[in-house]
Amino acid sequence: MTPPAAHTWAKRGHMPVVRVRGRSQRRFSIAALTCYKTGERSRLIFRPKRHADHKQGGRRSLTWTDYRDLPTAAHHQLNAPLVLVWDNLNVHLDHRLREFIAARDWITCFQLPSYAPDLNPVEGIWSVLRRTGQCNTTFTDPDHLIRVLRRRLRELQYRSDVIDGCLAATGLTLTTSRPQAQ
Incomplete structure (x- = not known):
């Protein structure tokens, strides 16, 4: 991720430009769940992962097993059934992950509409x-x-x-x- 600039300036009438050196190597990924239950405090469960260098055969993103392990960890931590509301990330649509969810009676999964990050x-x-x-x-x-x-x-x-x-x-x-x- 390239860090955003909160404040910058430019001469009047000119577009401010923030130059960033280097290129993204995508060495880190983070998966997260926000957990809500009426009457209890909301929670954030996350799992960061550092990837091996993709130029040497490493991945640039999380695998379906990483996304499988996150709801499992949430279930153990919260000791309650889960209702997952997922966006249309390609890994969320993976058939192995779908089979995993279908085999667990403590997970109910809903898919968000395409192109709806605001939800x-x-x-x-x-x-x-x-x-x-x-x-x-x-x-x-x-x-x-x-x-x-x-x-x-x-x-x-x-x-x-x-x-x-x-x-x-x-x-x-x-x-x-x-x-x-x-």
Whole structure:
């Protein structure tokens, strides 16, 4: 991720340009779940992963097993059934992940419509993370980046009001009805 600039300037009438050196190597990926339950504090569960260099045969993204392990960890941590609301990331549509979800009676999964990031509360988390954890920061090395990201995500875990705000920004509510079995 290229760090966003929070403040910049340019001469009047000229477009401000922020030059960033280097290219994205996609060395890190983060998967996250926002968890909501009426009457309890909201939670954020995340799993960062550092990838091997993709030029040497490593991956540039998370695998279906990484996405499989996240709801499993959430289920163990929350000790409750899960209702997953996923966007249309290609890994979320993987047949192996679909089979895994279908085999678990404690997971109910709903798919968001295509091109609807405004309905995904986790997108709000990424926005907050970019504005608070990466803004106007030059990272010295990949380890510095991952330390800052982990620290900011841990701070967000204790800010249930921010996590609630990400849900409120979507316009979704917790009072959805359960699908009826036929």
